[in-house]
Amino acid sequence: MSALLEISNLSAKVGGKNVLNGLSLTIGAGEVHAIMGPNGSGKSTLSYVLAGRPGYEITGGSVRYRGADLLSLPTEERARAGLFLGFQYPVEIPGVNNVYLLKAALNAKRKASGQQEVDAYEFLQLVRAKMKLMQIDESFLKRGVNEGFSGGEKKRNEILQMLVLEPALAVLDETDSGLDIDALKVVAKGVNSLRSSERGVLLITHYQRLLDHVVPDFVHVLARGRIAKTGGKELALELERRGYDWVLEVA
Amino acid sequence: MSALPDIALPTNRDENWRYANLRPLAKAKSDAIAAHDPATPVDLPAILPDYERWVFIDGHYSRELSTDTDASCARLIGVREAGDTLLTMLDLDLAQAGVDFSLARVNGARGDVVLHIAPPDRAQARIEIIFIASAAAAAGTSYPRVQVHGGRSSHLRLVERHLSAGATDPLVNAAVDIALRADGIVDHCRVQNCADGAGCFDTLTAHVGERATYRLRTVTLGGIASRSTIFVKLAGRAARCEFSAAVIANGSQGHDVFAGIDHVAPGTSTRETFRGIATDRGKLAFNGKMIVRETAHGADSDQSLKSLLTGSGAEAAARPQLEIYTDKVSAKHGATTGKLDEQMLFYLLSRGLDRLQAQALLQWAFIEETVSQVELAPLRLEIEQLIATRLNEISRLEGLVTNS
Numbered sequence: 180m181s182a183l184l185e186i187s188n189l190s191a192k193v194g195g196k197n198v199l200n201g202l203s204l205t206i207g208a209g210e211v212h213a214i215m216g217p218n219g220s221g222k223s224t225l226s227y228v229l230a231g232r233p234g235y236e237i238t239g240g241s242v243r244y245r246g247a248d249l250l251s252l253p254t255e256e257r258a259r260a261g262l263f264l265g266f267q268y269p270v271e272i273p274g275v276n277n278v279y280l281l282k283a284a285l286n287a288k289r290k291a292s293g294q295q296e297v298d299a300y301e302f303l304q305l306v307r308a309k310m311k312l313m314q315i316d317e318s319f320l321k322r323g324v325n326e327g328f329s330g331g332e333k334k335r336n337e338i339l340q341m342l343v344l345e346p347a348l349a350v351l352d353e354t355d356s357g358l359d360i361d362a363l364k365v366v367a368k369g370v371n372s373l374r375s376s377e378r379g380v381l382l383i384t385h386y387q388r389l390l391d392h393v394v395p396d397f398v399h400v401l402a403r404g405r406i407a408k409t410g411g412k413e414l415a416l417e418l419e420r421r422g423y424d425w426v427l428e429v430a
Numbered sequence: 431m432s433a434l435p436d437i438a439l440p441t442n443r444d445e446n447w448r449y450a451n452l453r454p455l456a457k458a459k460s461d462a463i464a465a466h467d468p469a470t471p472v473d474l475p476a477i478l479p480d481y482e483r484w485v486f487i488d489g490h491y492s493r494e495l496s497t498d499t500d501a502s503c504a505r506l507i508g509v510r511e512a513g514d515t516l517l518t519m520l521d522l523d524l525a526q527a528g529v530d531f532s533l534a535r536v537n538g539a540r541g542d543v544v545l546h547i548a549p550p551d552r553a554q555a556r557i558e559i560i561f562i563a564s565a566a567a568a569a570g571t572s573y574p575r576v577q578v579h580g581g582r583s584s585h586l587r588l589v590e591r592h593l594s595a596g597a598t599d600p601l602v603n604a605a606v607d608i609a610l611r612a613d614g615i616v617d618h619c620r621v622q623n624c625a626d627g628a629g630c631f632d633t634l635t636a637h638v639g640e641r642a643t644y645r646l647r648t649v650t651l652g653g654i655a656s657r658s659t660i661f662v663k664l665a666g667r668a669a670r671c672e673f674s675a676a677v678i679a680n681g682s683q684g685h686d687v688f689a690g691i692d693h694v695a696p697g698t699s700t701r702e703t704f705r706g707i708a709t710d711r712g713k714l715a716f717n718g719k720m721i722v723r724e725t726a727h728g729a730d731s732d733q734s735l736k737s738l739l740t741g742s743g744a745e746a747a748a749r750p751q752l753e754i755y756t757d758k759v760s761a762k763h764g765a766t767t768g769k770l771d772e773q774m775l776f777y778l779l780s781r782g783l784d785r786l787q788a789q790a791l792l793q794w795a796f797i798e799e800t801v802s803q804v805e806l807a808p809l810r811l812e813i814e815q816l817i818a819t820r821l822n823e824i825s826r827l828e829g830l831v832t833n834s
C-alpha cells in the first residue's frame with residue numbers, strides 16, 4: 180500500500196526566491212509527524228505548496244497523496260480529497276459567517292464523494308458537539324469568519340473546521356502559537372480526537388510543549404528548504420535544549 | 431419615434447454626467463405612456479407587514495393592485511398642485527439646483543399625477559410604492575413622481591421599488607422630492623430591479639430640517655443603464671443624512687450615481703456608504719460630493735466608497751469630492767477600488783469550496799455591509815435574495831441568505 184503522503188525531492192520558489200530545496204518526507208497512514216525549524220526555513224511554504232497556494236512555483240520533485248499526483252489538483256480538490264491546512268495566520272472574512280463556511284465546506288466534501296448534502300439538523304448537532312470540544316461559544320457561529328477573533332480563538336476555529344471536515348491529512352502550521360496553556364490542551368485534545376489508523380497529521384511547531392500533548396511518531400528539522408534531521412519525539416526535547424545550530428552544522 | 435426633442439439632454443461632456451450611459455434616452459419616445467393594463471401579469475413581491483401599498487404601472491395608479499385606504503396620509507395630486515407645494519416646502523435653491531441635473535424636473539409636465547405623501551406632525555406611516563414599467567421605450571417613457579412632506583416629529587418608512595413587466599427595454603424617468611420638518615425621520619429604501627434592457631433615470635431631492643434624519647438605502651440591480659441624481663440639503667441645525675448604496679453592474683450594465691450632500695446648518699452630519707461590484711464588462715460610477723458651507727460649524731461627514739472589480743472588462747470610478755468652506759468640521763472620506771482578496775479566496779478554496787462559489791461568497795460579503803443596514807427584515811431578506819440571484823449563484827449561495 181502506498182503512503183498517505185510522499186514528498187520526493189521537492190523544490191519550490193516564491194517571490195523569486197528558492198525556498199524549498201529538494202525536500203523529501205513520507206507520512207504513512209496513522210502517523211503524526213512534527214516539523215520544527217528556524218524562522219524562514221520554509222515550513223509555511225511547504226504547507227502552502229501542499230495546499231496549492233498561487234504564487235508558489237514548483238521547480239522540481241513531486242508530491243503523491245494516496246498514490247495520486249497532488250500538485251496537479253486545484254486547491255479545492257485537494258481539500259475535498261481530504262487535505263486540510265490549518266493556517267499560521269487565518270484570514271478574517273467579514274460578511275461570510277462561520278457556520279455558513281463550515282456547512283459549505285462539509286457539503287463540498289460530501290458532494291465530491293457522492294454523498295448527499297448534510298441535513299440541517301444533523302449538521303447543527305455535529306457542529307455543536309465539536310464546538311463544545313473546542314470550547315468555542317456558539318455565538319461564534321454567526322460571526323464573520325475569524326472576524327475580530329483573538330489570536331487564540333482563530334487557532335481554535337481552525338481546529339474546529341478540521342474536526343468538522345475530518346480530513347485524512349491535516350497540516351497544522353503553528354496552530355499552537357499564541358495559545359494559552361489551557362487552550363493548548365484544548366487544541367491538543369482536538370487533534371488527538373482525530374488521530375486514527377487511516378489519518379496522518381503534520382504538525383509545524385516551534386515548541387516542544389505541544390508535543391507533550393500530541394505525541395509525534397517522528398520529528399523533523401527543516402532547514403534551508405530541506406529536512407536536515409529526523410528523529411523520534413526525543414529529538415524535540417533535544418532541540419529545545421540545544422537549539423538548531425548543531426543540526427545546521429551537521430547538515 | 432422621437433428622441434426627447436424638447437428638453438436639453440445631458441451629455442457625457444458634462445462633468446457630472448461623464449460616466450452615465452445616455453444611449454437609452456436617445457432611443458426613447460418622450461411622451462408619457464397612456465394608462466393601460468400591462469400585457470403580462472405582474473408578479474408583485476409579498477406584502478410587507480403593516481405597509482400600505484401603492485402600485486403604479488407606467489406612471490399610472492393601479493387601484494386594483496394597491497391597498498391604500500382613505501385614512502392614508504398619501505394621495506394623488508395633479509402635477510401643477512405638486513409644483514406649487516414643492517415651492518412652498520422646498521426652498522427654491524434646491525429645486526433649481528436640481529434643474530440642471532434633472533431630466534425629470536425639466537420634463538415635469540409629462541407625468542399625470544404625483545403621489546403626495548404627507549404624514550402630519552408626530553404621525554407614523556409605512557408606505558410601499560411599486561413602480562412597474564411595462565411598455566417599451568419606443569412606445570413612451572414612464573414618469574413616476576413622488577413628493578414627501580414629513581411633519582414635525584413624524585416618522586415615515588418608505589419603500590420604493592422599481593420593477594418591470596412585459597417589455598424588456600422600458601425607459602423610466604423618476605422624480606422624488608422630500609421635505610422634512612424639524613425632528614422628522616424618513617427611512618427610505620429604494621430597490622431598482624428593472625428588466626435587463628431598461629433605462630432607469632431618477633432624480634431625488636431632500637430638504638432636511640432641524641434635527642431631522644433622512645435615511646436612504648438604495649439597491650441598484652437592474653437596467654442596462656441607470657443614473658441616480660441625488661441632492662440632499664441639510665438645512666436645519668443638526669440635520670442628518672445616512673445614505674448607503676449597493677450597486678451591482680453585471681454583463682454590460684452601467685450604473686451611475688451622483689450624490690450631492692449640502693451641509694448648510696451647524697452640527698449637520700452625513701454618513702455615506704457606497705459598495706459597488708462590477709463584473710464582466712459592467713461599469714460603475716459614484717460621485718459623492720460633500721459641500722460644507724461657511725455656516726455649517728461642527729458639521730461632520732463621513733464617506734466610505736468601495737468598488738470591487740471581478741471582470742477583466744469591468745470598470746469603476748468612485749470619487750469623493752469635498753467642498754469645504756469652514757474649518758470647524760470633521761470630514762472623513764475614503765475611496766478604494768480593488769479585486770477579490772487573494773488571501774480570502776485561497777482560504778475558502780482550501781476549505782473545498784469551488785471557485786465560483788468562493789468568488790460569489792466574497793462578492794456577497796463585500797456588499798452585505800450595505801444591505802445589512804436595511805432594517806425591515808422581510809425586505810432585507812428579499813434584497814439579499816435578489817443580490818444572490820444577480821451574483822448568479824442563487825443555488826450555491828442558498829442557505830447564506832437565511833442564515834445571515
Ligand SMILES: Nc1ncnc2c1ncn2[C@@H]1O[C@H](COP(=O)(O)OP(=O)(O)OP(=O)(O)O)[C@@H](O)[C@H]1O
Pocket residue numbers: 193194195196198216217218219220221222223224225267
Ligand atoms: N512572497 C514571498 N516573496 C519573497 N520571499 C518570500 C515570500 N514568501 C516567503 N518568502 C521567504 O521564504 C522563506 C521561508 O518562509 P516561510 O514562511 O516558509 O518560513 P517559516 O519556516 O514558516 O518561518 P516561521 O517560523 O517564521 O513561520 C522566508 O525567508 C521568507 O521571507
Ligand SMILES: [Mg+2]
Pocket residue numbers: 222223224267352353
Ligand atoms: Mg511559518
